Amino acid sequence: MWRAVIIEDERKIIQIMRGIAIWEELGIEVVGDAQDGQTGLELIMAEQPDIVITDIYMPVMNGLAMIEQLRERQFAGKIIVLSGYSEFEYARQALRLQVDDYLNKPISLTTMKEVLSKSIAELETVMNEQQQNERLKEKLMVYEPYVQRKWMNYVVTGARDTGFGDIEEVNRKFSAWDYKGHLVIVIEMVRTERISKLSIVDHNLFYFALSNIIEEIAAEGWPESELVELYSHHCALLLHVSGEGDGTEAEARVIKLTERIAHAVYSFLKIEIVAGIGGMKRQWREIAASTEEGFNAIYFKNNRLSKEHKIFALPDSLDKEQYQLYQELKQGFYPFKMYQELSEAVVHAQIDQAIAIIQQFIIQQDGINKIPIAYIRHFCSELWGLIANALSQAGIDHKQLQTNDEIYAAIEALTTAKEMEMWLIGKLQQIGEQFHANANVKHLQAVEFIIQYVHEHYQKELTLTGIADEIGISRSYLSHIFKKSTDETFNTYLTKVRMEKAKALIMEGKHLIYEVADMVGYKNVPYFSTLFKKYTGMNPTQLFETYNSALSSNIENNRTSPTYPAN
Template sequence: MWKMLIADDEPKIRRGLKSLINLLELKIEVVGEAEDGEIALEMVKQHLPQILLVDICMPFINGLELIEEVQKINSKCLVIIVTGYDEFSYAQQAIKLGVFDYLLKPIVKDQLQTVLKKAIAQLELQFSNEKYSEWTNDQLKKNLPFLREQFLDDMMNGIVSEQDIIEQMEFLQISLTEGQLGVLVVKPLGKSTQQPFELDWDQQLLLFAIQNVIVDILMSWQPSLTFRDRKDHIVFIIPNKSWVDWVDLPRLIMGTVEEVLKMKLLVEAKETNGGLAGISTIYKELVKRIENQPNNSPLVTLAKRYIDTHFQKVDLSLQEVADAIGISPTYLSKLLRQDMGASFIDYLSQFRVQHAVKLLNDPTVKIYEVAEKVGYNGQHYFSTVFKKVLGISPMEYRKGGKG
C-alpha cells in the first residue's frame, strides 16, 4: 500500500477526498489528515507518505511553503495540489516547484481516479528502478575485485585508452596519488631451503598468501593497487615517496615472505615520473626481466635472490650464499660463472653499485651513508668499487658525471 497524507483546512473537503479514495479501492492508505501547514509538516516527518494531497491556501504554513519543506525531507514524495480557478496563479508556482499534478475544485471521482492511477504508476516505476539499481549495485560490489583486476591487467598491457582509464578508474573506485609511482612485479620461485617441513601449496592459495603478506608490508605506501596478471605475476602500483625506502622495498618483501611463508620470490621493481601514463611500459619491462630469469639454472636464481636480499650485509660471503641454497661454494662459483659470466664478487659489487646509484640521486643522503646502506663499512673502499664498476667516483656521479 502507498501512504497518502491529505492537507486541507476544510474538514468537508478532507472527508470527501478520503471517502472518494476508499471508494476507488486503489493501493492507497490515508495515513493522516492535517488542517494546516504546520500539522501537515509534522505528519510528513512522522509518516513519510509517498503521496501528498495539499491545498494551496492553508493557515500558518501555506501549501507552497509546505511543498518546499516536504521536498527537503523526501524529494521522492509525489505532491498533488488541490486548487480552485481563482487560485490558479498559485498552482502555476507550485508546478515550478516540481509538483506531480494538480486537481481543480470541486473534485470529482473520475478526475481524482485518473490522477491517482498516474501517481501509482509513477511510484511503481520508481520502486522498480530502485530495486534494479540496488541489484546492479549489489552485483557490482560482488564482482568489483574481478573487474578491477581485469581492468588493471588490460591497462598494463596497453589495451585501455587514456580516456577510458580515467573513466573506468572512477567507476571502479580506484584511486592513486598524482606524481611519481613505482611498479613491483612479484613471482614465486620455490620453497626456501630453510623450510623445516613440506607444504603442499595450491598455486592460487600460494599467490593469495604472498599477496596478503606484501599488502601488509605496503600499508604505509597508500594508496596502492594490487592485482594478478594473466601470467599469475603479482603486480603492485604504489606511490614512490622516498628513494631510500624504495631501494629497500624489494629486499624487505623478499625477506618477509621467506620468513613468514618459507617461499623464495623474484621481485623486480622500477619507479617512474610519468604517472599512470608510464607504468604500462615499466610493467612490461619488469615482466620481461622476470621471464628472462629462467635462463639461469634454479640454483643460480636462488643464489641471486639471496644476494639481492642480503646485499647490505658487510660480511656477506660466497660461503653464506652457498650454505643458504644447500650447495658447496666451489660449485656455486662455477655455476655463477657459467650462467652469468661473473664471479660472486663481481655480481655483488655490480648489484651494490646499482642500488648506490639510486641512493645518490637523493642529495639528502651523504656518501658515507650510501656506502653503509649498500654493504660497505668504509667510504674509501666503496668509492674504489664504485669507480671500478662505473668508471667514475660517487662524488663525480653526484656532481653531474652521470650525464
C-alpha cells in the same frame, strides 16, 4: 502499500475523504491529516508520504506556500491540489510549483480514482527505475573487484595497454603511486607430477592456498603490496617502495621477504617456488618492465640471491649468447605478456584469438630464426604447458588430444620456428573442435567468476541463488554448468575453500577456534568443528597441536640442516 496525507481546513471534508472506498481498492493508506499549511508541512516532512492531497486556502500557511516549502526541501512525492477556487492566478502558481494535478471542488469519485491511479502508475515507474539503479549499483560493486584485478593485471603485465593509461579513473587510482618506487617479484610454482595431475577444483584450491600464504606474509613484511594472478603456475607480487635512497636497503628487504615466502610455501604446501626479482621503477607505467626482468631472471637463472632458495635477479651483464637471446626476447611482445594473453584466450575458448596471438608474436620476432633450435623447443614446450594448464581451467583434458609423451616427442622433432608455429596452430585448431564439442564451455566466464567470488567472499553468507541473480543466469542452469565444469557442487566447493582458509588461520596460531570459525563464515562453532574434522581428519585443536609439534621439531632440526632443498 502507498501512503497518503490529506491537508484540508474543513474537518468534515477530511472525514468524508477518509471514508471513501477507493483508498483500499488502490492500495493506499491515509497516514495522517492536517487543517492548516504549517501543520501539514510538519506532517509531510515527518511521514514522507507518496501522495499529498491539499487545499489551497487554509489558515496559518496556505496550500501554495506549503507546496513551495516542500519543493525547497526536495520533497519527491506526488502533490494533488483540490481547491474550491477556480481563479487563474491560483492555477498559474500551482503550475509554477509543478504540482501533479490541479482539480476544482466538487470532484466525483470517478475523477478522484483516475487521478490517484495516474499518480500511482507514475510512482511505480519511478520506483522500478530506482530499483534497477540499485541493482545496477550492487552488480557494479560485485564486479568492481574483478575490474580492479584486471587493471592490476594490465599494470603488471603491460597486456592490452592501448589507451589504458589514458583512462581518467585509472590515472586517479594510481596517482598515489607517483612518488614511490615499484618492483615486481615473479613467483613460479615448480611443476611436479602431483601438481600436473590436479583437477580444476583442486588446482584452484591449491592456488588459493598459495595466494593466502603469499598475501599474509607480504602484509606483515610489506603492507604496500598487491598480489596479481598470472598465467598457468605463475603470480606476481608488486611491491611499492616509499622514500629516496640507493635502493640497497630495499633490495635486502625484498630478498628477505622472498625467502620467507619460499620457506612458508614449502612448509605448508610441500612445493618449491622459483622467484625472479625485477628492477626498481619510478613510474607505474614502467611496472611491466620490472615484471619482464623478473621473468627473464627466472629464465636465465645466473644471478642467484639466496643460498637456500631459488631466488634470482638479472645480472649486471650477460655473456654474448645470453645477451643476444635477451635482446631477441625483448622485441615486440614481452614473452610473459604474450603468455598472459594466450592463456586468457584459451581459458575463454577464444581459439581464433589465441592463434592470432601466436602468429603476431612470431611475425614481430625478426630474429627468431637466429635463435638456437634448443631455445625454440624450450619455448614451444613452455607454450604447450601454458595451453594445457589453460585447458584444465576450462574443464578440458588435453590428454584427449595426445599423450604427454607424444606431445613432447613432437616438440623434440621440431627443426625451425615455422614448424613450431604450424604445430601450435594445429593443436589450437584441435582444441577449438574440442571446445565446440563440450557444452560446458558455454558459460566458462560465469564459472570462473563464481570461483573467484567464492575465494574473495567465503566469509560471508553465500548462496548459488544469490550469485545467479547477480550474473543473470538461472540458478538451476548455473548449478548444472558449475558441476559439469568442476565435478563439484557449489556448496561442496564453498566448504572446501572455507576449510582451506581455516587450516591456514589455525596454523598461524594467532586466533582462537571460535574466531577462525567466524572468519570463514560459520557462526555455529560445533558445526564448523564437525565439518573441519570431516574434511581434514582431525578437529581444529588437534591440527593446531600437530602442526606446532611438527614446527618445533623442524626448528630443532634446522640447527643442523635446512628443511628446504638447497639445489
